[in-house]
Amino acid sequence: MKTSELRARDRADLEKELHELLKAQFSLRMQKGTQQLTNNSQLKKVRRDIARVRTIMHEKAMAK
Secondary structure: OOHHHHHOOOHHHHHHHHHHHHHHHHHHHHHHHOOOOOOOHHHHHHHHHHHHHHHHHHHHHHHO
């Protein structure tokens, strides 16, 4: 997910995206715990996407 795509979204969309990413992260952590996760790099990607979304949300809040 690119930051330019995130910057174009409004706050409600960002919150929805963050919620979906957090659910995906939880699911991946559970798969890792039960040793069903085959691609460990997915965890890193989701974690970075969460950070991107939170950063954009913070930037928008500070701009007001």
